[in-house]
Amino acid sequence: MLKIVKQLQRETCDCGKEHSLTVKEILLESGAIYKLKNVLEKVEIDGNGCIVCDRNTDVAAGSAVSQVLNSEEKIVIDLPEVHADEQSTQFVFDRMGDADYLVAVGSGTIHDITRYCAHARGIPFISVPTAASVDGFVSTVCAMTFRGAKVTTPGVAPAAVVADTDIFSSAPKRLTASGVGDIIGKYTALTDWRISHLVTGEYLCEKVYGVMEKALGEAVGAVSDIARGKPAACEKLMYGLLLSGVAMQMIGNSRPASGAEHHLSHLWETAVINEPTPALHGEKVGVATALVSQVYHEIASGVSLQPVAYEPLSDREIDRVFKDTAPDIRRENGVDMLLDVDFHRIAENYEEIKALISKIPQPGEIRELLGKVGAPRTLSDIELPDAVLEDSLTYSPFIRRRLTLMRLKKLFCVVK
Ligand SMILES: [Zn+2]
Ligand SMILES: [Zn+2]
CATH class of the missing domain: 1.20.1090.10 (Dehydroquinate synthase-like - alpha domain)
Known part of the structure; x- marks a missing residue:
């Protein structure tokens, strides 16, 4: 876990509020994805994991993550355009089977799609950001586009974030x-x-x-x-x-x-x-x-x-x-x-x-x-x-x- 987050949580805060966090583990370092299995254990997630990525993030990290997890279950959203919308969420719903948890491998859009699907099925998800592009990885809400309109819908925050410096520092500029x-x-x-x-x-x-x-x-x-x-x-x-x-x-x-x-x-x-x-x-x-x-x-x-x-x-x-x-x-x-x-x-x-x-x-x-x-x-x-x-x-x-x-x-x- 990031040291600072641990500190913030442990101390009783002077502001009078009890700060609580739904994300239980944040790993930010080079080679972080190779610790994915340990992270899963730590946050007490097991069973069948299913990776969600798109064609680009599959190349950037999807394959590596499936190797680490020994998992065959991988959904590569290969639609012509991947947005956090009905089409992409349906794509995931149709293929996620009875997965026990999802692993979002991608940037903001893949996270919103995964967060939405995990929430709808009542299962946890793990975040593997492939680019330092937004601050929404640990968000609890999804920024979706339904019927062409931007809407914010309830979602689930990741149980853990595994941010591998080697991966996101080589993201598209x-x-x-x-x-x-x-x-x-x-x-x-x-x-x-x-x-x-x-x-x-x-x-x-x-x-x-x-x-x-x-x-x-x-x-x-x-x-x-x-x-x-x-x-x-x-x-x-x-x-x-x-x-x-x-x-x-x-x-x-x-x-x-x-x-x-x-x-x-x-x-x-x-x-x-x-x-x-x-x-x-x-x-x-x-x-x-x-x-x-x-x-x-x-x-x-x-x-x-x-x-x-x-x-x-x-x-x-x-x-x-x-x-x-x-x-x-x-x-x-x-x-x-x-x-x-x-x-x-x-x-x-x-x-x-x-x-x-x-x-x-x-x-x-x-x-x-x-x-x-x-x-x-x-x-x-x-x-x-x-x-x-x-x-x-x-x-x-x-x-x-x-x-x-x-x-x-x-x-x-x-x-x-
Ligand atoms: Zn405070
Ligand atoms: Zn922002």
Whole structure:
């Protein structure tokens, strides 16, 4: 198990919460897959395992994993396009027989498919990530596309993660670059969490916050070497991504790993103000983080804040902007959460908010980091026109009922 996770679990936490984790074992090292059998024993899983992979991840690790497990049971999803959708899940259901557990060998999509199928059949699964591309490996929910629409469905977290550095450090560069985008997003995610804690007293665990901040710094410090595919550097990235997943499990929601930058990415995914973009999750998050950084640094550049009159979105505006997804937006938001926020609490904490923002790299620095690994840096890099910027910043905070500085910003203007 990762040492830090053990520590977080063992200690009684000062935040008053009993942090629990469903993932029982995380192995992150070179040659990790050769310890798969030990891991299975440790987490008390036995019986018939069935590997789930696609053609690419079969070559990267699927064959090696079946050798280690002495298993003939392997489902290679060889559909023309593998998405976490009805087709792929049916493909797995049709072939998994009476497997006692599944082994996801792949990146995010294979994990979502496996998580969904394992949950539906009530069996555990083991995660073998083949790329450091997202932070969702240990997630308990599945990001699926059913009937063409993105939906989040219940799933099961892996009983164990076996992340082999030799495998994920040789992943396609685009996937690793996407993971860098997802990790860079933690700058604004963590800042949003801290600001909401300051302004509204929202629950925050200092320990989880602290380890996330440290892991983020280490992953970002390794970006040049990540770009060169150096295993030790890629390991730092994977560590940050896995830890984000662990942090979400411990807190009980995605707060430690998702803020205003993810709201932009989610809004673009719903394609209500834009045409669909082919960009990967982390690619969108990376671009979004630079945009959020720009807005936040502008907020930090003033001398004081002044209140402005605020009107919640009208039903008409929600319908106009969010179109088919309007009912979801209304359900998610309920009564507008800004109505409960006291402007004076923001104004009182302005200096502290400025200090927090100063820890977020400037937008130019974020784009430079993204550029180093060859990740998209701008809206046009992810095939979105600049014209969507204004609506993206205005409406993305309503995509989730979660307080961010981007949302709080509607209550004030900055006096320069
Ligand atoms: Zn993410
Ligand atoms: Zn805590």
